[in-house]
Amino acid sequence: MIEQRLGCSIREYFEREGEERFRDVEESVIGQLTRRGAGVLSTGGGVILRPVNRQCLHQCCQVVYLNSSPDELFRRLRHDVNRPLLQVSDPLNRLRELHTMRDPLYRETAHFVVETGRPSVATLVSMIVMQLELAGVLPLNSQL
Numbered sequence: 001m002i003e004q005r006l007g008c009s010i011r012e013y014f015e016r017e018g019e020e021r022f023r024d025v026e027e028s029v030i031g032q033l034t035r036r037g038a039g040v041l042s043t044g045g046g047v048i049l050r051p052v053n054r055q056c057l058h059q060c061c062q063v064v065y066l067n068s069s070p071d072e073l074f075r076r077l078r079h080d081v082n083r084p085l086l087q088v089s090d091p092l093n094r095l096r097e098l099h100t101m102r103d104p105l106y107r108e109t110a111h112f113v114v115e116t117g118r119p120s121v122a123t124l125v126s127m128i129v130m131q132l133e134l135a136g137v138l139p140l141n142s143q144l
Helices: 002-006 010-017 019-036 051-060 070-077 091-109 121-134
Strands: 064-067 112-115
Touching: 002 010, 002 019, 010 019, 019 051, 051 091, 064 091, 064 121, 070 091, 112 121
Parallel strands: 064 112
Antiparallel strands: none
């Protein structure tokens, strides 16, 4: 949705306008999407940097923080050239720095924390559904 609004890729916009302008657009989109109500909202990693986003997400949504270690993220993203903040000489160290800074903010925002490790997508979805069922957010034995 952000790329639709920007009319270009996030990476292009980031390079042209900078992170602060991107975060302004991201904040606007988060506000718009959380007012809609139902659905799944998948955010970028930096969405929690702004207090207004953390507050909006926590109050309007059931936030599930999928926590991955920096090493696991590096394994998955080491060849990804579309993530502006990882286009540095030492992306693993950058991931470690970002995780250290962002992890407490995600934990503050989240209603549920799921440690991802390396499960299959189906297993991860089952873990999330189970957390939501146990909390009474979804009826027991939900089929997503």
